[in-house]
Amino acid sequence: MNTSVRFKNLQPSDALKSYVSEKLNRMEKYFNGPAEANVVLSIEKFRHSAEINIMGDRLIINGKEETEEMYSAIDMVLDKLEAQIKKSKQKGRKYRSKGKTGAMMPEQLIDIEGDQPRVRIHHIEFKPMDVDEAVMQMDLIKDKFLVFTNARTESVNVLYRQKDGNYGLIQPRA
Known part of the structure; x- marks a missing residue:
């Protein structure tokens, strides 16, 4: 010192x-x-x-x-x-430490070797809910997308807002 x-x-x-x-x-x-x-x-x-x-x-x-x-x-x-x-x-x-309990964690940047672009990783927590509840959640947070576990299918889904104001749902297929 x-x-x-x-x-x-x-x-x-x-x-x-x-x-x-x-x-x-x-x-x-x-x-x-x-x-x-x-x-x-x-x-x-x-x-x-x-x-x-x-x-x-x-x-x-x-x-x-x-x-x-x-x-x-x-x-x-x-x-x-x-x-x-x-x-x-x-x-x-x-x-x-407050970021660990919130919905989004601090983002990480990963360098991929070569001339590849950087990959930005966001860690999020998601909870089981049905599609209607996910739409209401999207209206509350006013975000572009929402990752959640579908309570009926128990799979991870992504709900996103389209340019025309409607919603789109991405569901994985086995």
Whole structure:
């Protein structure tokens, strides 16, 4: 992690710099790419404050703590930042996993060798229903086609909307 440490009203100390760098390098495991940390250590009368801003993985985290000792202020702000990072990463996982329960999964591109075009694969979930229910579903979602399992024949069917507004049904034959 790229770390810059600034001192305000405090003599620059290699011990403090190395302590902050060591603690911040432990947080590198939460970031996939490069991250940058800006640290400001300051003293005002009896208050020792540590302010840390971390930028990485499209994430900006800020934290500030004031105590009577500099090392405890650094530890406290790092604990606070770690909690913020975990919370935001967990939130991202929650939103990414929503696609697995929906009707359409993220599409995949497969390269076929040679001069062939790419094949775009869509993963969808389909449920058993009759043709009338599928037509009503098509009217609700206003899509061009619907893949479903025909409840009567127990085979996969495709219902599609034709240019004239009518519907077409594709049924596999054994």
